Amino acid sequence: MRDVAVVGFAQRQMEEFDGSPTCVELLVPLFAECYEQTGWTRKDVGFWCSGSSDYLAGRSFSFVQAVDAIGVTPPVNESHVEMDLAWAMYEAWIKIQTGEVDTALVYAFGKSSAGVLRRTLALQLEPYTMTPLWPDTVSLAGLQARAGIDAGLWDETAMAEVVNRSMGDAEKNEYAVRKGASSVEELLARPMYADPLRKHDCAPVTDGAAAIVLAAGDRARDVRDKPAWISGLAHNVDPMSMGTRDLTRSPSAAVAAAGAGVDGVEVAELHAAFSHQELVLRRELGLSDDVAINPSGGPLSGNPMFSAGGIRIGEAAKKIWSGEAAKTLGHATSGPALQQNLVCTMEGRA
Amino acid sequence: MAKQPAAVIGIGQTHHRAKREDVSMAGLCREAMDRALEDAGLTLDEIDAIVVGKAPDLFEGVMMPELFLAEALGAAGKPLLRVHTAGSVGGSTAIVASSLVQAGVHKKVLTVAYEKQSESNAMWALSVPIPFNMPVHAGAGGYFAPHVRSYIRRSGAPNHIGAIVAAKDRNNALKNPYAHLHNKGTTVESVMASQMLWDPIRYDETCPSSDGACALVIASEDVAASSPNPAWIHGTVMRSEATSGAERDQVNPQASRDAAAVLWKQAGITNPIDEIDMAEIYVPFSWFEPMWLESLGFAEPGEGWKLTESGATALDGRIPVNCSGGVLSSNPIGASGMLRFGEAALQVRGQAGEHQVDGARRALGHAYGGGSQFFAMWVVGSEKPSS
Numbered sequence: 039m040r041d042v043a044v045v046g047f048a049q050r051q052m053e054e055f056d057g058s059p060t061c062v063e064l065l066v067p068l069f070a071e072c073y074e075q076t077g078w079t080r081k082d083v084g085f086w087c088s089g090s091s092d093y094l095a096g097r098s099f100s101f102v103q104a105v106d107a108i109g110v111t112p113p114v115n116e117s118h119v120e121m122d123l124a125w126a127m128y129e130a131w132i133k134i135q136t137g138e139v140d141t142a143l144v145y146a147f148g149k150s151s152a153g154v155l156r157r158t159l160a161l162q163l164e165p166y167t168m169t170p171l172w173p174d175t176v177s178l179a180g181l182q183a184r185a186g187i188d189a190g191l192w193d194e195t196a197m198a199e200v201v202n203r204s205m206g207d208a209e210k211n212e213y214a215v216r217k218g219a220s221s222v223e224e225l226l227a228r229p230m231y232a233d234p235l236r237k238h239d240c241a242p243v244t245d246g247a248a249a250i251v252l253a254a255g256d257r258a259r260d261v262r263d264k265p266a267w268i269s270g271l272a273h274n275v276d277p278m279s280m281g282t283r284d285l286t287r288s289p290s291a292a293v294a295a296a297g298a299g300v301d302g303v304e305v306a307e308l309h310a311a312f313s314h315q316e317l318v319l320r321r322e323l324g325l326s327d328d329v330a331i332n333p334s335g336g337p338l339s340g341n342p343m344f345s346a347g348g349i350r351i352g353e354a355a356k357k358i359w360s361g362e363a364a365k366t367l368g369h370a371t372s373g374p375a376l377q378q379n380l381v382c383t384m385e386g387r388a
Numbered sequence: 389m390a391k392q393p394a395a396v397i398g399i400g401q402t403h404h405r406a407k408r409e410d411v412s413m414a415g416l417c418r419e420a421m422d423r424a425l426e427d428a429g430l431t432l433d434e435i436d437a438i439v440v441g442k443a444p445d446l447f448e449g450v451m452m453p454e455l456f457l458a459e460a461l462g463a464a465g466k467p468l469l470r471v472h473t474a475g476s477v478g479g480s481t482a483i484v485a486s487s488l489v490q491a492g493v494h495k496k497v498l499t500v501a502y503e504k505q506s507e508s509n510a511m512w513a514l515s516v517p518i519p520f521n522m523p524v525h526a527g528a529g530g531y532f533a534p535h536v537r538s539y540i541r542r543s544g545a546p547n548h549i550g551a552i553v554a555a556k557d558r559n560n561a562l563k564n565p566y567a568h569l570h571n572k573g574t575t576v577e578s579v580m581a582s583q584m585l586w587d588p589i590r591y592d593e594t595c596p597s598s599d600g601a602c603a604l605v606i607a608s609e610d611v612a613a614s615s616p617n618p619a620w621i622h623g624t625v626m627r628s629e630a631t632s633g634a635e636r637d638q639v640n641p642q643a644s645r646d647a648a649a650v651l652w653k654q655a656g657i658t659n660p661i662d663e664i665d666m667a668e669i670y671v672p673f674s675w676f677e678p679m680w681l682e683s684l685g686f687a688e689p690g691e692g693w694k695l696t697e698s699g700a701t702a703l704d705g706r707i708p709v710n711c712s713g714g715v716l717s718s719n720p721i722g723a724s725g726m727l728r729f730g731e732a733a734l735q736v737r738g739q740a741g742e743h744q745v746d747g748a749r750r751a752l753g754h755a756y757g758g759g760s761q762f763f764a765m766w767v768v769g770s771e772k773p774s775s
Contacts, residue, residue: 039492086628092472093451098444098513099474102631102758110633113643116762117480117626120445120452120472129469129484135491136391161451166412169450275468277459293465373455378468 043258043265046075046251047352051213051340054151055245059095061147064247065107084139086116089126089146123348124370140254147247148343180232182285182375183314197313198225208335215340216242241311246342266355266384272297273380291322291379298381305330306367307350358386394489395618396733398428398605404568404718407506408599414460420601428605432462436494441471441481441501442722446513475757478725479764483624495608502601503720533586536675545693550674551579554593561713563742568598568718593674600720602727619733619768623654644683647763655767666708666745667752668728672715711743725755736770
């Protein structure tokens with residue numbers, strides 16, 4: 039395997055983006071930030087890959103106009119996944135592993151506020167027997183949270199503790215769209231939203247975009263003193279069927295973690311869009327109690343669809359660049375109730 | 389670091405039809421997958437990873453359908469990727485699957501591309517009014533007709549060239565049991581007599597709307613060693629260009645020319661027309677055959693139509709093109725690119741049946757998408773690549 043590192047990261051998170059669902063207006067400044075961080079121009083980028091969803095944009099081929107943000111000539115070595123940024127990064131990592139290219143810039147975008155997100159995501163379900171019932175995302179997450187409470191795996195207090203810590207940490211994150219610590223008691227006194235979920239247990243509907251830069255070997259060392267070297271990158275998927283899987287578990291997250299190798303991780307950014315999902319993921323990833331979880335404030339402070347998973351990797355990489363941690367982990371998920379999961383571990387090296 | 393060798397050892401496709409009401413989306417994919425696995429002599433359990441490709445989700449009305457399909461496609465407990473690069477997606481998906489093997493990450497990858505267009509209406513899905521944009525409502529034919537008119541003006545090609553392509557491909561399709569259209573008795577004259585849809589594109593010069601899928605098993609060198617006839621991957625390329633750009637040449641896009649140059653270099657090919665034995669080229673409207681022949685370097689600019697007119701692109705010609713019947717005879721959009729890649733592999737494996745080109749040893753698979761901004765191509769050969 040070639041040594042590949044995360045060497046650039048830029049993000050935007052906002053409650054409502056006042057622009058097109060293709061978000062080209064967000065991508066141009068994001069790319070500019072990546073060029074500034076790396077000292078590169080677009081011609082230094084060997085491969086481009088994006089992640090987005092046509093259903094979120096309300097049109098076919100929503101990624102086509104995003105390519106315009108790269109610029110006109112020359113044409114680029116480029117691909118697109120109908121997945122989160124983290125999987126676009128996986129495709130780019132693979133491309134670098136083939137030896138075809140040494141560098142990549144991956145990006146993703148989504149305007150969640152363009153429709154009613156919880157309804158839009160119902161179109162992700164099995165179309166013959168589930169979608170016609172329109173079970174929305176928040177309600178499905180509520181069922182998952184309830185299953186865990188009924189099984190004695192967590193309680194509402196444990197969920198509120200996740201929220202309280204996240205909201206406190208989010209105060210230091212300039213991109214957070216929801217922030218501000220209170221207390222577990224105060225959180226538990228707030229009204230139910232989708233029992234047992236309160237509104238703060240659910241990630242805010244967030245618009246945004248993000249970009250990650252990868253480089254191999256010396257190209258990475260040229261960019262940064264402490265590149266975030268990817269020590270493990272793996273992903274896996276579970277069956278969707280909500281009726282047959284144990285909603286308190288996420289086997290694919292455990293397989294991805296085993297594939298990536300989580301030993302020695304000090305900081306983990308988890309793509310848990312609902313407070314109880316952090317509790318599921320801690321268990322599946324096998325993270326010990328001394329691992330710092332979501333110091334950025336995590337998805338409960340901002341969850342732009344199709345970039346929020348990649349943002350976890352970017353936030354985890356920043357901890358390596360700054361020297362705050364020697365090994366970190368970024369996690370991404372997709373599908374209802376933690377169906378599909380990706381784990382990326384990164385290390386600083388002397 | 390060099391790419392690890394990779395080869396196609398299993399190919400499967402569905403019988404393509406306007407409406408496959410006998411199968412679900414999962415059933416359609418499994419029909420192609422099961423054939424590919426049988427061809428490869430593998431079971432689904434032995435596959436390391438699954439790569440799914442399809443065009444816009446609006447074609448079936450399911451957001452990211454690979455998630456609900458995961459279990460039926462045997463992806464549960466495995467890595468699953470979903471590629472979407474417009475009409476080129478079938479080709480791009482095969483390339484992504486290949487790269488998993490070429491990177492040394494997996495040894496046995498199954499990739500499937502599909503479209504079940506009867507679930508929705510492709511023309512509607514392509515023309516849905518877009519926020520912040522003026523609606524065009526042109527569909528694909530209306531979009532590409534001006535490109536074809538421009539080609540005719542620039543090249544001075546006679547008006548019947550498109551009909552030659554259509555008659556050839558529709559007759560080739562009669563030799564392909566999987567093809568959607570089996571229109572017997574198609575002639576240049578009958579094509580010319582068909583209804584004009586988007587001048588100069590006539591009804592018989594357009595692709596159908598199909599339900600269908602294609603699947604490939606791509607394997608590492610050691611796995612491919614047990615295959616009697618692997619199709620070795622000699623080169624892969626993807627290139628994209630921006631939609632907006634005053635200097636864009638939509639008749640012969642730079643992304644296409646750049647892609648071809650990179651591909652031929654990778655495959656060690658200096659003179660494509662002599663060194664490539666057959667080509668499966670993405671031709672959704674007849675005139676794109678001469679257009680792409682030029683862009684790919686099989687003919688000089690302005691000369692592609694002469695190759696077509698001379699019969700060089702016929703099954704027994706100098707450079708047979710779309711012996712399977714091509715996109716003009718079967719067009720499940722998301723799968724159409726992979727069908728081109730798969731048909732090229734079938735040819736170098738000597739498995740193309742009645743539409744086999746005698747002694748085909750190196751073949752081109754080609755796909756394009758969007759408004760000619762997205763290109764994916766590969767060269768496969770019966771011999772292991774030397775470098």
